[in-house]
Amino acid sequence: MLHILHAADLHLDAPFAALTAEQARQRRSEQRLLLDALADTAIERGADLVVLAGDLLDSGQTYRETAQALAAALGRIPAPVVIAPGNHDFYGPGSLYTAPIWPKNVLIFREGSIQTVELPHMTLYGAAFTGPFRDGSPLAGFRAPDTGKPSVMVLHGDVEGTGRYGSIPRTDIAGSGLTYLALGHVHGCSGLQKEGCTYWAYPGCTEGRGFDELGDKGALWVTIAEDNTVTAQFLPLCSRRYEIIECDLTGKDHNQAVVAALTQGSRENVCRLVLTGEAAGLDLPALLQAAAPLRWAVTIRDHTRVPQDLWGREGENSLTGLFLREMRRRIEASEGEERAILEKAVRFGLTALENGEDTP
Numbered sequence: 001m002l003h004i005l006h007a008a009d010l011h012l013d014a015p016f017a018a019l020t021a022e023q024a025r026q027r028r029s030e031q032r033l034l035l036d037a038l039a040d041t042a043i044e045r046g047a048d049l050v051v052l053a054g055d056l057l058d059s060g061q062t063y064r065e066t067a068q069a070l071a072a073a074l075g076r077i078p079a080p081v082v083i084a085p086g087n088h089d090f091y092g093p094g095s096l097y098t099a100p101i102w103p104k105n106v107l108i109f110r111e112g113s114i115q116t117v118e119l120p121h122m123t124l125y126g127a128a129f130t131g132p133f134r135d136g137s138p139l140a141g142f143r144a145p146d147t148g149k150p151s152v153m154v155l156h157g158d159v160e161g162t163g164r165y166g167s168i169p170r171t172d173i174a175g176s177g178l179t180y181l182a183l184g185h186v187h188g189c190s191g192l193q194k195e196g197c198t199y200w201a202y203p204g205c206t207e208g209r210g211f212d213e214l215g216d217k218g219a220l221w222v223t224i225a226e227d228n229t230v231t232a233q234f235l236p237l238c239s240r241r242y243e244i245i246e247c248d249l250t251g252k253d254h255n256q257a258v259v260a261a262l263t264q265g266s267r268e269n270v271c272r273l274v275l276t277g278e279a280a281g282l283d284l285p286a287l288l289q290a291a292a293p294l295r296w297a298v299t300i301r302d303h304t305r306v307p308q309d310l311w312g313r314e315g316e317n318s319l320t321g322l323f324l325r326e327m328r329r330r331i332e333a334s335e336g337e338e339r340a341i342l343e344k345a346v347r348f349g350l351t352a353l354e355n356g357e358d359t360p
Contacts (some may be wrong), residue, residue, distance in 0.1 A: 001226060002121055004111030005042045005172045007219035008053035010034070010185025011088065012066050014057070016209060019270075023297055027207075032066055032237050034206055035073035037237050038219065042077045042272040045221065047119065050077055053203075054086025054129065057177025062096050075103030079324050080119065080221040082126060085106045086156030086184055087165055090129035113144055114153070122224075124314050125153035125178070133164040139172035150224045157269060158185050159200075170195045187213050189220070199230035199346035208242040215241055221261050240296060249304055250277030255290045262294035271295040279304040306346045320353050 002118050012031050016024035042050050042254070083106065085091040087347045091098075102108065109126040110116055112134070117124040127138050137157070144151040153176070153329075157166030165185060173181060174196030181200035189204035203220040203251070205213060218237035224230050231328060247261035261273065273291055291298045294316045314324035327349070 002048045003046060004152065004180070004222040004228050005038070005047040005219055006047070006053070006182045006201070006203050006222050006226070006232075007038060007050075007206055008156070008203055009055045009086075009187055010052075010207070011055055011058040011205065011209060012070065013058050014209050018210065018299075019297060027240075028066070029061070031207055032069040033238065034237060036068050038077045038206070039073040039165050041221075041237070042079065042220070045067055045321055047077070047079050049073075049079055049119070049124075049152070051152070052081065052083045053154050053180045053182050053317065054084050055088040056083065056085075056223050057096060059088060059100075067096055067099065067101060071101040071103060071106075077105065079105065081106045081179070082117075082124060082154050084126045084154040084156055084184070085109070085128040086132075087129050087134070089208075090131055092130055095261055100272040109154070112138070114138065114217065122150045122152055122179075123147050124150055125151065126153060128288075129156055129166070131218075135164055136166075137168045137172050138166050138169055139176055139325045140233045141240040142172070142176055144177040146177070151177065152180050152182065152227060153178050154182045154315040155182045159183065159235040161204075173198050173200055179224060180222060180230050182222070184301055191235055193235075199232075203234075208240070208270075209244050211244055212245065212280035217241075219252050227228075239268070241266070243269050244272045244274060246274045246276050248277035249275055249279040249282075252277075254282060254287060258291050259294065262291055262298075267294060268296050270296045272301060273298060274301045275303055275304050278307040280307050282347065302344065303340070304347070306343055306350075313330060320350070323353060 013028055016027045019027065033184060059314050085097060095110050099250055107117060109128045112127055112130045114125050116126045117277050138155055157168045159168050160170060161167035176198050176199045183202050186202040187205040190198055190202040191199050196213040201220055206219060208217050214239060218235045221233040222230060243251050243265065245261055247257055260341050282302060284302060311324060314321050315327060326344060327346045331339055334342055
């Protein structure tokens with residue numbers, strides 16, 4: 001029985017541009033701490049192999065302390081560690097993968113063509129991105145010979161993809177003869193899949209970096225049984241989670257509703273609070289001030305609607321009535337995103353008008 005820790009898409013030293021400069025700095029520091037969590041997991045669970053399927057780095061700019069932390073963490077693992085560089089951290093002149101920092105237990109694939117490494121209990125295959133793009137399937141025409149040992153391949157690629165990131169047809173996986181294909185590139189955990197006799201999976205990214213990467217993130221603990229049956233368990237490793245919470249303000253005190261919506265869940269998370277329902281006179285700075293202590297970072301999106309009873313004033317002989325009649329005309333002639341913008345304009349306009357107006 002073989003145990004493999006499979007991770008990918010760490011995107012170390014990501015800019016975290018949506019956060020403040022200090023928050024971004026802290027998140028990069030937390031990414032480095034994740035490396036120790038990854039190493040500790042491999043050690044405590046007794047991994048026979050650790051595979052890192054590309055995009056360990058976010059770009060060509062890597063901080064010195066990140067490189068040191070990465071090499072030190074991987075060097076602590078008493079098992080082979082295999083890296084297949086991806087499109088963000090492709091292998092080439094001047095890349096971190098050419099630096100003399102890597103421990104002896106770390107194997108880095110450096111060629112675009114598939115390479116073979118014989119280990120005592122398995123045959124290992126892999127390839128690297130050698131530029132920011134890769135056209136065609138890295139598995140095209142490949143068939144692993146039957147050596148009597150499990151065959152494992154680590155690749156960065158896009159199953160059924162249509163872009164230039166190593167698109168891999170499912171038929172290539174089915175015809176590969178592999179026992180397990182460890183993939184990186186897709187940031188959501190795929191769960192264990194199977195094409196033909198070959199099992200494959202994406203573990204997803206190890207840390208969310210935005211609101212398109214919600215919930216738990218981590219790695220896969222993959223077990224290959226003696227009959228080549230494969231199982232996989234998802235292991236959450238992230239220190240913070242991105243979450244989107246909706247808050248219906250209809251008929252409610254705005255501040256109380258926001259606080260109630262954020263009472264549940266971890267204060268350590270990064271949150272986008274989406275305000276919905278009917279509401280008028282929103283004080284967004286005040287609501288953000290009420291929400292801020294309840295999450296490590298929080299932003300607010302206003303998706304509320306104009307209360308229906310306010311439209312009853314459009315017949316008034318007043319500036320408010322004139323404004324509402326004109327906005328009603330524009331809204332009825334609009335659709336989609338433009339309609340949502342006009343709805344928001346009605347709310348802001350009414351708030352401004354109600355600060356004081358004279359009836360003509």
